[in-house]
Amino acid sequence: MTLLDDGTRTAAAEPATTWVRTEPARQDRAVAQHKRTLTSVTAEQRFVQAGSWLAALALTWLITTRLLPWDGVVAFTLTWFVLGVGLVALTTSLVGSWPEVVDRVMSGVVHAAVILLGVALLSTVVFIFVRGHSALFHVNFFTQDMEGIGPRDPFDRGGILHAIVGSLIEVGIAVAVTIPLGIGTAIYMTEIGGRFARIVRTVVEAMTALPSIVAGLFIYTVAIVAIGIPSSGLAAALALGVMMLPIIARASDVVLRVVPGSLREASLALGASRWRTVWHVVLPTARPGLATAVILGVARGVGETSPVLLTSGAASFLVTNPTDGVMNSLPLYIYSTVRSGEPLEIARAFAAASVLLALVLLLFVAARLLARPKKGIR
Amino acid sequence: MTTVLRTEPAEIDADVPRPLATDLSGSDRVFTVTTRSIAATVLVITGGIGLFLAASAVPTLQRYGLGFLTGTRWEPESDVLGIGSVLLGTFTVALVALVVAFPLSLLGALYIAEYAPPRLRGFLTSLIDLMAAVPSIVYGLWGFFLLQPHAGAVAHWLHQHLGFLPFFRVGTDPDAAVYDASKYTASAFVAGLAVAMMVIPMACAVMRQVFSQTPPGEREAAFALGATHWGVIRTVVLPFGRGGIIGGTMLGLGRALGETIAVLLIISPAFDLKFRPLEIGTNTVSALIAGRFGEASDRQLAALLAAGFVLFVITLIINTLAAIVVSRSRSGQGADA
Structure with a gap:
């Protein structure tokens, strides 16, 4: 049997040779739909x-x-x-x-x-x-916390280390909880499906409409008032997680749905089991998209103030244990210091906002770089 | 031996995924059970929040009846709780945000899809996405410190020259030699401008997506008939993207209604039932929750949850309508709005 690239090779005098196409034929390449430039200005x-x-x-x-x-x-x-x-x-x-x-x-x-x-x-x-x-532009701004620093102390004393660490811990916990849950749900919705999956999808999509402040109020009522967990980094992480879960689940669902069905069918036809198909074919194909979805979800979580406002309390010192009482985070620090009215405090709040903005920019650029299609494949 | 020729094509639709039935192996069973239990967990968490909110809204709505939605006073001491004025304030802020954001996002999306040099298009699209990722507290700072003085001057000018319109009225004399500038700050107008910065990227992203899907044949046909560039936009691009324009705007509206921190930073809370966006003092549901949760008794907390539930339901309805509009429209077939 001969698998032929084009008609010319039929004349070849080796009937037993099998030609395997090593690169896609020209018509296989996605023809980029270039919009022609139709307007010109004289x-x-x-x-x-x-x-x-x-x-x-x-x-x-x-x-x-x-x-x-x-x-x-x-x-x-x-x-x-x-x-x-x-x-x-x-x-x-x-x-x-x-x-x-x-x-x-x-x-x-x-x-x-x-x-x-x-x-x-x-x-x-x-x-x-x-x-x-x-x-x-003071090193201590990144290495010290605000313990014992008054609102009129100069910039070479005190810093926002506690807020940065708090943000990282809170978002870290939230992400560690939401990523497996969110992506797992998305895999269930796209790869297994069925009536139950449709119910889950409907509810998840509906919950993306949940305003972030209401997510914070929910955790405040349930965890802090009813159960009695103190205002802490853990409560804040829960609130952020509740807010991010539908966002990440939905974004991953969208990404997984665009994985071509032919890839799945090919894998199953080769005898792979379902979970191997998911693990070795679907997830690697969707990896850039999933990374983007997760990173944008994280960027959203880092910058969100309102759930944290209700749940974490505001510490002025470095706290590394999320279950141990009040904690601070970047957005909360900005919000609470900017309302003090002291010029130096406001400048500190703006500096913290710069750090937050730089963090979000960094995450955003990382997401873009990951989402970029690799050169040479297309 | 007769040969029957097939007269019509077999009904094979290549694009529909075929159902693949296989006997599940042991590992597949584990996989199915694991993902299903994860999905069930997420369903319980997310659905639980919705049910919890609904359940905790019931006693409040029963106690205060419809007066909870229409009442204008929030006086826990005398047991009078109503979110009428707060709801109106929420919609005022959202309306200001939309009035600003709608034209800007529409024109911005048109620029990216139609006017921008092709090399810039990807960059500009990323820029819009970046604008969506900027934290709301940053827009709050921007609105409060940079925008407020200018917005106050604009508000004063509007009041001075268009003050005969009821919604431009402010409770002060605009033509006084030294006008009371503080009356024009901390208003729904300034808050709405800051919220507009969060609405624009959402609306713009949806609109750009549908505009870029305009069938090239129809555009070229319009050009071939001698239309100007704007003629093509007006007769081909805009009608094609109508669903996306409406849907994107509604999605932005949903975002505007729930926005908390920028609003909280800018407004000064007031409980008057008034539609005066330019005047100092307004309130929104989310700002009410953020401002009152700390001192709340159990009953007040239930009332705040009820207010949050009302906000959630409104947002949900708007988002659902937006999704329906986008998916029903001609341009929204492949769009994930």
Whole structure:
């Protein structure tokens, strides 16, 4: 029997040779659906647009600073935007038709909205770092806790080690509990299925709507008030876990569902048992997606304040035992210090927020790198 | 010997997974039982929370009746508990957030799907996802320290020039020589702006996904008929993505209703039944829970749980509607919203 790559090899004089395809045929490769670029902007249009916006800028400067008492960033930007759109419409209508005017105006509106979005995101990140940098660049900020540190003590004393450690412990416990449960549930829902799996899926999807504060209130009522567990890192970890469980289970379910059924069928056809199919075929295939789901769930958990607010209490000293009374965490530390009103404390809160933001960024980049398809496979 | 030709194709649908029946081996039985018990555990945990919330809401709802949902006062001392004003405040904040977030996320999604250079598209999509991962406390700090002064000025301007509209009214004189700036801070407006930053990435991600699935043939046909770029967007992309636009916005609304910490940081709590987003003082269900849980007696705690249950049910209904809208629409066939 000969498995042939193409017709040309039939002429080969070795009838007993079996040709095995070592790489996918050209038509097997997923043809990337490139959207063709259908729009082009002529140089003249570019000049007209740039000129209109520049003219609008000059006019805005004239109006807001010389003619009318409209100082302030918001007034300036708004005036520039309105004038710019107006001028673009005017210059376009000199040469073009009505649809062209609408097209240019909407293009201006879309770009302005995106710039506004970008400014909002960038200002968030930059603002946090700028306000926090005075407290951030001290080694002791990462190696000491706040025990015995007053609100007016200088930045070279005290730090947020207790909050960082607390966050890591709480999220660590929550993740250690939710990952096996979440991924196990997702495997059950996709690989075994049946009516019970549909019930589980419905309930899990419904519970993703649970507001995080209600998850915190649930643990507060059940664990702290009714059972009598003290406010502690463990209670906070439980609250975070309750919040993250449906999120991770659902995200893993989505990831596992896109594993091609043909891979499963091939594995079963080769005689593998079900759990071997899951362990050696399904999970490795879905590994990048699962990692992304888990990491994004962790990023969500690290930054979530409200469940922790109700359950952990706020310690000012380093606590490493999650069952031993109050504990602190980064979001809670930020929330409680920023309300003190002391400038130095607020700077510390912003520095802690920078650390939290950097942590989330790190997790996010890790998720992206893991999710990236490996080169050479595709 | 007659040959019967098949006149119609056999009904084989290659895409539907075939049911594979096998005798379970011992290890498979262990696997099935293990995963099923894990799933049962998760079902008990998650379902238990829902049932627990419902069960603890019952006595409160029985005691206060419908007045719990419509009452405006929260006075545990005189045994008067109502979340009417709090619910209104929750919706006010969410409404402000949506009014800001809807156009921005729609235009942002249009930019990524239609206007952005193809090389930038992946990066911008990651950026939107990153925006979703930024902790809400960070947006709270941003809203409180950076945005509040500017937002106060904008609120004053709106009151001054559009104050005849009832929802722009503030209980102070806008034209006074030195106006009372503190009246325009800590309002549902400022809180809504901070919440909008959390709504935008959710809504934008869903919208971008459906826009990018627009059939290329229809776009190219519209271009071939001489449409401008905006003409194509208006006649092809937006109608195609309508389900995603509605669904994404509703998902964002669900997020906005449950947001706690940014709101708690910005607003100053008030229990008035009013729809004045620009004026100082409002309250939301989640901020109420966060503010009152510590001092709560058993009955108050039950009332807070009831309030949380109401919030959960509202969010659940909105999320379910969003999922239905997305999955029913033409564009949402493969979308996981």
